[in-house]
Amino acid sequence: MARLLLVPPRGSKRQASRQRRPACAGRAPGRGSAAMSDLYAAYGSNLWHAQMRLRCPGATVAGALALPGWRLAVRRFALVEADPGAACPVGLWRVTGEHLGSLDRYEGPHTYARRLVALPGGGEAWIYLELVHRPGPPAAEYVDRLRRGYADFGFDPAPLDAALARAGRPLADGRMA
Numbered sequence: 001m002a003r004l005l006l007v008p009p010r011g012s013k014r015q016a017s018r019q020r021r022p023a024c025a026g027r028a029p030g031r032g033s034a035a036m037s038d039l040y041a042a043y044g045s046n047l048w049h050a051q052m053r054l055r056c057p058g059a060t061v062a063g064a065l066a067l068p069g070w071r072l073a074v075r076r077f078a079l080v081e082a083d084p085g086a087a088c089p090v091g092l093w094r095v096t097g098e099h100l101g102s103l104d105r106y107e108g109p110h111t112y113a114r115r116l117v118a119l120p121g122g123g124e125a126w127i128y129l130e131l132v133h134r135p136g137p138p139a140a141e142y143v144d145r146l147r148r149g150y151a152d153f154g155f156d157p158a159p160l161d162a163a164l165a166r167a168g169r170p171l172a173d174g175r176m177a
Contacts, residue, residue: 037116039125040103041067041090044078045142047149055106056099062092064153067127068120072163074138078146079112079130091153092125100126137168 039062046052052059071086073079080088095103104114112128119125138146143164150157 037124037126038094038096039119039123040093040095040100041117041119041125041127042093042149043067043070043072043080043088043090043127045145045149046093046103047091047153047155048145049152050148051145052093055102056093056095059093059095059099061153062094064089064091064155065120066090067117070117072159074143074146074160074163074167076134076136076138077142078138078163080127089150089153089155089159090125090127091149095126103128138164 040046040059042052046055049061066087067080067090068087069082069084070080070088071083072088073081093099100114107114107128111130111132111134113131114126115129116124117127146160147157150160
C-alpha cells in the first residue's frame with residue numbers, strides 16, 4: 001500500500017485535521033516537521049513539458065517512475081486512486097516554492113490537495129489528490145495534453161488508455177461514448 005504523508009501546503013490556512021484523508025493515508029508529520037520536498041510527481045496534463053514551461057518556468061525534469069499503490073483514473077480531469085495492486089507512471093519535476101504556489105493555483109485549493117507521497121527507493125514528492133469528485137468526460141483537447149505528456153516522458157500509453165477506457169470516450173458534444 002502506498003504511504004502518504006499529509007502535510008498542508010506551505011502557507012495553507014486549512015488545518016490538516018480538517019482536510020479529507022484517503023483511506024491509504026499515513027499519519028501527518030508532527031508540528032515543526034521538516035518534511036518538505038523539491039520534487040513534484042505529475043501524472044496528468046502536467047506531464048506535458050510545454051504546459052509545465054508555462055505554469056512553472058524553470059522547473060526541470062528530475063526523472064520518471066511507476067508509483068506503486070496508485071492507479072491513474074480519468075474523469076473530467078486526471079487523478080490518482082489508491083490501488084495496492086497498481087503502479088501509476090509519474091514524471092518527477094524539480095520545483096521551487098514559487099512553482100508549488102503556481103501549481104496550487106492551477107489545481108485549485110478546493111479541487112485538489114497537495115500531499116507528500118513516499119517514492120520507491122526513498123525520498124518524497126508532492127502529488128495532488130482529488131478532493132472533489134468531478135464526473136464527466138474529459139475534453140478531447142485535455143486528452144491530447146495527456147497523450148503529449150505521456151510521449152514527452154516516454155511512457156507506455158497503456159495505463160492512460162486503460163484509464164480513458166474506464167472513463168469512456170469523449171464525443172465532440174461532450175457526452176461519453
